[in-house]
Amino acid sequence: MSPSSSSPPHVVEDCRGVVQLLSDGTVRRSPDPIFPVDSDRDDGSVEWKDVLFDPTHSLFLRLYRPRPSHELSGYDNEKLPVLVYFHGGGFCIGSRTWPNFHAGCLRLAAELGVFVVSADYRLAPEHRLPAAIEDGATALLWLKAQAEAGAGADPWLAESADFSRVFVSGDSAGGNIAHHMAVRFGPAGLNPVRIRGFILLMPAFGGADRTRSELECPADAFLNLELFDRYTRLALPRGATKNHPIFNPFGPESPSLGPVETGPILVVTAERDILRDRDVEYVVKMRELGKRVELVEIQGQEHGFFATKPWSEPVGELVRIIKRFMTELSNESV
Template identity: 65%
Template sequence: MSSFAAYEVDECRGVLRVFSDGSIVRSPNPSFPVPVQDDGSVDWKDAQFDAAHDLHLRLYKPRHRLASDGPKFPVFYYFHGGGFCIGSRTWPNCQNYCLRLASELRAVVVAPDYRLAPEHHLPAAIDDGAAAVEWLRRQAASPDPDPWFAEAVDFGRVFISGDSAGGNIAHHLAVRFGSAAGRAKLEPVRIRGFVQLMPFFGGTRRTKSEAECPKDAFLNLELNDRYWRLSLPRGATADHPLVNPFGPGSPDLEPLEFEPMLVVVGDRDLLRDRAAAYAKRLREWGKPVELAEFQGQQHGFFTIDPWSEPANELMRVIKRFMDEKRSGSN
């Protein structure tokens, strides 16, 4: 009786390997081993938000408020990218960006992990994103919240952001919590806006930016398709509602309520056309959606180099978006 050794069938950025026998090997090392740029102006720590799945998030808070009686810190969620297959709150590229977000936005940044594919197919990541937001509601409603939230946080000014796959999560949370019933579930937490950073959407029909994407791009078409193949529900296509907001089986978004939304795209990003079309259609339906396009930028430019001038400009755009919602009026 002959035996055959398992062979590698899929690989993602050197940290995820899938074999022909179904086994999966994950490296404990990050895909982007860059140094952490921590100048000490932001405190950070980890907390568990889902005991059942042993999921944690990383909290970042500016070390000092501008004045002891000044405005409290808003809360800014950051869901990492990675095609639903890789990435972590602990990776240094994620930590660098969150340190900068906390410092520049003067906000408490919440960076949750979520279950990854192919061990956990979608919608696991979406459900975990919702659980991370509901954890904040428990903090707000608790008579004994985490000390970081007790005196310095404004639970009435919460923003949800996500990068790539995290942007996809942000879309689904905008749908889930946009209605009156959804908002009521989160009281006393109040979401004031969503920031989708190059959101990871897909579809069976290629867009121009997908078809023309160069093979040496940071996110190329082959890797894009691999992420979807590994993360989709079994038997699903790229027109699944979790992937394509306007697919043939997707729910109608026109009658839904949305909080203000900022959609960020780069004109050299494979995902550019889908994100731009998403923002355009929602705007045509009267939704409060703003599109910010960065010329000459490819996928993930703000985490690849968080201190570049385009990343600086993006930080200014996000801060302006948040400041416009300071009064709580939409």
């Protein structure tokens, strides 16, 4: 046996120290979340709890409900619109339990005055795509089952959730999941759940050819080109390129979205985001297909600001944009 073959396994891929792929194929995960946030901002106006939604894969979601004394305005119904949220993390890291994602969902529930459902999904490289997409669909099908259960649903949902006013959102990788939920279910594919709109926050799309925002992304960016490439190597099916249909909705192997009824979509990008050009291209091509898609760009911000700075003023601006989108669509007749 040669010395090289007997040497101990070494790290070949490292994602922020949270997940590491070793040379022998072993995956190491740190149990410690990253991106610490100020926990003192939780004023108790929102209550939350965890619920198992997929026993097969031991996947949980976290329900957030503004307390009855909390001011709820802007919606034409006593029950609350529902916002489903999928966290980011390059499909490789993250959880509903991480303090930053938890803080973001607390803020969404409190300031939007909505019922938030934050769902976990399986992570790569142990579970490469399309596992996360399938888990997103499972979470929405769980919500459909809750709507069908009526009084037999989870008590919080039965008491507070308006299943006719549901929105599906996600940040970064979660924004990619939200896109695929729009394609799979559209507004009416989960009857009696009615999805009024989809909210894609800096969605993670890619392609084989580099965009200008990718090429000009500084090395010290929160998400730089090296890390972006690493996430995709670990998340996509083995041997796949960034033109894989999951990652590039308009790639050479992607099915046409022309016949698909997606419903209204809000895309939020950031001025200094490495994915900015991908997101703008997505909006342009969706509009060319006749889809109802709105684009908003947050100035001065880079990728992931919702996850890394959930209590910041830029996130406050983002929340106001989401509230306007949700309020308008919640009050539309269907």
